[in-house]
Amino acid sequence: MASKMDLAAQFAIRVFTGIRVAMRDGAELNVRITRPVASGRYPAVLEYTPYRGLGAVLPDHRDETTPVIPFLAERGYVIVQYDVRGTGSSSGFCMDMYSEQERRDGYDMVEWCAAQDWCTGSVGMIGLSYGAVVQWQVAKLNPPHLKAIAVRSGGIDLASEFTSPGGCLRPWLFESYAPVMSAYNFSPPDAILAGDRWAGMWQERLNNSAPWGLSFIRNVNDPAYWRSRSLAPDYDDVQCAVLLIEGWADWYATAELNAYRHLSCPRKVIIGPWGHYYPETADAFPGPRIDARYEYLRWFDHYLKGLDNGVMNEPPVAVFVRSWKTPTLICPEEAGAWRSEAKWPPDRALDTVAYFGNSGSLADTPQDGFETYEYRPAVGLTSGRLGMGSTKPWGMATDQRLDDAYSVLYEMDPLPEEMELLGQPSIVLFVSSTAEVAYFAARLCDVAPDGTSRLITEGGLLSSRNRRAEALVPNKVTEIQFALKHCAYRIERGHRLRVAVASASFQNAWPTGQAANNTIYRGRRHPSRILLPIAHKGPEILNAPNFLAPPDAQVDPQTMSNPTYALHHDLVSDRITCEMAAGDVANGGYNSSTYRVSNRTPEDTTIQAKCLYRPTHPSLSIEVEANCRTVSDARTYSHQVQITVKNDGKIFFENEWTECVPRGLS
Template identity: 35%
Template sequence: MRIRTPFPYETTHDDVRIPLPDGTLLYARVWRPLTQEPVPAILEYLPYRLTDWTAPRDGQRHPWYAGHGYASVRVDVRGHGNSEGLPGDAYSAAELADGVEVVDWLAAQPWCDGRVGMFGISWGGFDALRIAALAPEPLKAVVTVCATDDRYDNDVHYLGGSVLAADMHAWAATMLAYVSRPPDPLHVGDGWREMWLARLEAVEPFVHTWLGHQTRDGYWRHGSVREDHDAIGAAVLAVGGWHDPYHDTVLRLVEHLPADRVRGIVGPWSHQYPDRGLPPGPAIGFLQETLRWWDQHLKGVDTGVMREPLLRAYIGDSHPPATVLDTLPGRWVGEPAWPSPHVTTVAYGLQGAPVLVRSPQHTGVDAGRFRPVGNDADLPPDQREEDARSACFEFATGEETWVLGRPRVRLRVTSEVSRGQVVARLCDVAPDGSSTLVTRGVLNLSARHGQDRTVPWEPGATQEVAFELNGIGHAFPPGHRIRLAVSSAYWPWIWPQPGSQAGFTLEPAGSFLELPVRAREAASDIAFEEPEQSGPLDVTRGVAADGWSPATLDEPRPERLVVRDVAKGEWRLEVDPRYGGTRVYPDGLEITEDALETYTIDEQDPLSARTRSDWTIRLHRPELAWDTTVRTRAEITCDRTDFHTSDEVVCTAGDEVVFHRTWEKRIPRTAG
């Protein structure tokens, strides 16, 4: 990593309040170049607290953009961080309307030349796409990273029409804890307590809404630009990583947006900005690449970025199973169009007699993290145990085979029950027998005719079902085998259906694996500069000044632990998402975060599935004698007809409990 100094421009930064039409003030930080000429503005807009939680990341890029001639602006959405107002649902109409107002406000500032760009990762990338679809006139360009255009099927909620147990639960629980944090008195003054209490009274667990919409209905269509890609008028640079769940959005954007205003990059990365150097690498000079985009579309400079291939994609080499990869060897390829003329669909017919697929309910414990972020236990381990719980079909590779795009399966299935799931995994099997997960996909059988409806299976009927797996760039070497593993369960990624322990019968005759095979090439001239950033924020990790820590942190614990109770037939997965420990900021703020997620299931009973997340967050300013704590608990269980959710928030200031609320809700299982 290269720390860039000096920049072409000297810079300054200020914290400001951006007024909205209803009088609400949004908290913003503006980095600007020291110049007498107005410059374009670029905006990152999200709820994750610019004065603390994202401050280290913000410090790597916003000053860098300012030093290269842009006003770089970071804004917290209403009801979060130090912004006024009350929190609402994720990506609500109000949040997007506020974002349009912010774009217009920036364009009207005397230091801005009237042209605005937006960028962001995850939530910030989602908002950039959605605000671009509302087409505010000043917004000319967008860089969206690890973001989705489809909130129903390519976010943290559903996959193939099935409830994403792990991340719907985990992220709803995370946001319950995050939205309950107080504003900072250093930035909002003595009114922090009143702001906090008003926010807490407005809190509603996201899981209530998310589980309340189990098919692709109007709620999800509102939040998904996939419904109308043509609405996006800004130029879009879409960036993703094969180890991030949102990378298929890049493939859809380069397919559906006009080629004169879109480019895509998919690398080997996890859910991170590609310059941060977190596993898996290699990292790239992402900031320099985005500067080419901004200069082209906000300053009218011909940087050559629009002469790059429509899609630059990384094809990773085969590797032994590993839960973390510092660097994934491979090569970059360029595609002039998408679908690519270099990619041909090759069908592999399944062989053998009909097979009963009746996977134990804990199949999936070796799935890895749904959204890897570079931690040591994020990626899937060796898949041999998972393969043994599945029906497997293998195909030899006589020569090196490059796969680029979304594999697809067509399977003839007979089910004796009305509900269930089919899970398909594509694995790379080495000569020593080790099995490396390449990609996977899911189909809720009730969604086989479309994700906007629920059609129960006629018991005893045989039907062909077809679905895509997640996109991938991977090279199968000669001598390895391509393995398709099919299971009827995948916990805790997928919430099991009632009766799914019966499984289904798969008929190989007439069933196919379809691979998008990419033509091999000797070499590629695609290259990126080395990563470059501005100097890091001086945040230290350690212990709080008074030695405080949650009781759960008294002893180190594994990042990902699988526990089997042999007598009970119960499996428990415990996950420490590694969100923080204690961090001390240069302005004296201390933040301690601790979280533990637990997923439990009986290997024979789909109705035994249950999840729990426990969070503790402390925000402490010793110099102000300010000490606040947020504790949350979130649980989901089920029976045959309903999900049962239980959530609790307890907030303290000093030794005083200032807020305590529990929610108990029963939500009908209409599709999930």
């Protein structure tokens, strides 16, 4: 690839804030533009989120949320960022995330950019997380001037990846995301940006907005709600060029690799080791980090400026292949190496069957027998937080043996030679349960000679989300199939490969509501098994990708403020409590939560969460507090929200909402 000298900054830049752009219905979006000082026509790159990131401009044009913004502007792009309607300093109100109106606004903003006299007519999009998902939504609408997008950590099926992986609610939604977004969305716009419209804009928001957590609960059993907001299965609707960048420690590596496989447009994918970060930032754990700004630049240079820079002559897939490292809650640097591939999964990765066998073995042929285990809702102590949630970077999976003790284990003998897994393992289980519903979770682990167990990948499925959405017949054998997350991992000679099966992963999946004893059957009639994508040495090994080093040294974890992340076991009640707290009331908000799970009464699960946020104002002291209580019992899920807004210490606004739905077979 080109060097930093070849792609050096060419322009002095300037930031314009407080721009108002009217939408079809009269709502005005708050827009920030970062662009070269020099007059002329440039391609535009669009980004939008609801995360209140477009306030004061930081010194030296350091953008506080997206480090590539000034970088691209210095190299001949106009970057257009805006707040989602009803959030930040945009007018209007917000009832739920990714609304149809919001998606139309995205389409209209692409075309607004293209129509400006400073634009060449070529428009791209960029963004992480929420800012990545919205790119899929806009790309599906195919605005005529959208030529390329750069998707950093974006799900493609929001029900199965964001709200309910495997069919069970994601606890993090209610521990963190719901209270934080409630506090944000009931906060006022920036007084300087809104001017004399400030009070009226805020009052409209207070009168009409609704906490997002209500829609999370309301639509828990309505896949169509999330499908309308997702890319899948409408891959062919996307016609612009797509650059995918994600990390194994993040939520959406599997989503982005599946998008790469199904899209028919020009595309490339990079999967590194990182969590939910831009990989060029100083706190992007775990490393090794790369300067992904140059990857975005080369992508946009080719598709927005028409430069023949060779970006599509390189292998389309770059993955970091992880290898053994003693698992710890925080991992500054992963072990492994970068690999280029011509496709994903590579042709040399062949699905190899390993049957669950006698004496906890993984066998070449089916072996008759069964194993029965008690459903323990608190299994998942060692799983960490997918995406590292609110605890980042303290959220990596730890030694799996604590959960292995409450799981059914099947494993290989020590490997006579190293094994490499490249692709997506899958599980076939023949099971029965004494309950009408059960969750089946599988972990694939690398076990060192000393017994330390490291998580490679995992997955799970609620029985009612199997091929037939129906209740289990107690003690009747049922076939359950599900895929684990994609992986790229090398297992050393002398290590063992272990499959651990349980019926909970409580930190990442809401416990099912019925106590149970579950049985795994195996043998010729019931061949429970795992399919492993074992990569064999091919005739041609491509050169490893040559990424540039990031601009700043990695942050020393010892200098970072520590979150609260504690797991407590009450031995008398046999109840597990997870406590988390992190943040700053004036800088993104302070979020705290308590999540309680009972091993004796699994239907009784509770999350109590709060976010306290103090938006800035030149003369007023404003405090917004969101309190959320999310509860399940044997029959229902309920979510209660209380918003309290104080102005100079006095209550200015207060409201409560409650949503309650049948939990059904979950």
